[in-house]
Amino acid sequence: MKNKGFTLVELLAVLIILAIIFVISVPLMTEILDQSKNTLYKKQINTILDATYDYSLKYIEYLPEDNNISYITLGELKYEGIVDYDLTDPETNERFKNELVISINKVGTGYKNSDIHAKLKGDYLYIVEVDKLKEAKNLKPIITLDGLTKNTDGNYILTLDLNQEINNIAYSAISANGVDLTKKVKKYILLNDIPTDNITTTNSGIYKVHYTVVDNNGYANTATLSIIIADTTIPTITLPNTNKIGKDVTNFDLLKNVTCEDNSGYCDIEFSGEIDYGVVGKYIITYTAKDPSGNTSIKKRVITIE
Numbered sequence: 001m002k003n004k005g006f007t008l009v010e011l012l013a014v015l016i017i018l019a020i021i022f023v024i025s026v027p028l029m030t031e032i033l034d035q036s037k038n039t040l041y042k043k044q045i046n047t048i049l050d051a052t053y054d055y056s057l058k059y060i061e062y063l064p065e066d067n068n069i070s071y072i073t074l075g076e077l078k079y080e081g082i083v084d085y086d087l088t089d090p091e092t093n094e095r096f097k098n099e100l101v102i103s104i105n106k107v108g109t110g111y112k113n114s115d116i117h118a119k120l121k122g123d124y125l126y127i128v129e130v131d132k133l134k135e136a137k138n139l140k141p142i143i144t145l146d147g148l149t150k151n152t153d154g155n156y157i158l159t160l161d162l163n164q165e166i167n168n169i170a171y172s173a174i175s176a177n178g179v180d181l182t183k184k185v186k187k188y189i190l191l192n193d194i195p196t197d198n199i200t201t202t203n204s205g206i207y208k209v210h211y212t213v214v215d216n217n218g219y220a221n222t223a224t225l226s227i228i229i230a231d232t233t234i235p236t237i238t239l240p241n242t243n244k245i246g247k248d249v250t251n252f253d254l255l256k257n258v259t260c261e262d263n264s265g266y267c268d269i270e271f272s273g274e275i276d277y278g279v280v281g282k283y284i285i286t287y288t289a290k291d292p293s294g295n296t297s298i299k300k301r302v303i304t305i306e
Contacts, residue, residue: 231293
């Protein structure tokens with residue numbers, strides 16, 4: 001008995017069935033993914049709102065009086081360690097921006113609200129102001145760091161050498177409509193993305209100083225200064241004045257009284273070259289000093305046998 005293959009009609013029928021399944025399943029899968037993103041987005045918003053509530057309880061002065069509004073930026077919550085520094089917006093797959101503003105309004109316990117970006121806690125309504133973040137840039141305050149120039153990314157960079165003294169950096173801020181906001185600027189310091197209280201140049205590293213301000217209408221902006229502490233200073237080699245030895249000398253310590261100094265407090269020194277003891281002549285010895293950052297200096301010494 002011969003095996004009978006599929007006919008063209010049967011193959012077409014199978015393809016049609018598969019196409020129907022595909023057409024039905026794709027929108028369903030898309031809907032499931034969208035629902036998942038929406039659920040995660042609401043969860044992230046709730047994380048921000050709950051963190052703001054905890055922050056306002058810690059700093060009672062942020063809670064407004066009647067008919068007033070207080071503003072807190074997401075950056076403040078991050079730097080306080082209340083929310084994850086890498087908190088991500090599932091809709092864009094990017095970090096929520098530090099200048100995202102959360103407003104605190106005093107509305108009373110009886111107030112009703114259904115906004116997914118808002119949460120009522122006691123007499124205060126906490127709102128994540130996502131719309132203001134998306135509005136035109138010309139509404140944001142302007143922060144300027146005196147004496148520094150912005151790079152192509154719009155941020156400031158300052159490079160300092162190890163143990164170099166750091167001067168205070170003056171800054172100013174102004175709203176889009178010309179109001180001086182300098183006194184409202186808040187400064188946060190991070191070392192390798194970890195919050196810290198001050199900047200020291202005793203060790204290499206990269207500090208990021210975030211200057212954040214919110215105007216009276218809830219528009220915020222952040223200026224970032226990257227301070228790079230790098231050791232670019234080469235070690236200093238000091239050689240002794242004793243450079244002549246007699247013909248009868250058979251051994252001479254070429255490292256005796258040879259020193260090196262470095263701003264890091266440590267350096268290693270080696271030498272190369274040989275002396276043919278007993279043979280009158282001049283011999284060149286090369287000293288190489290290296291610090292922990294790899295900075296290297298070289299100095300030559302002429303030893304004379306006479």
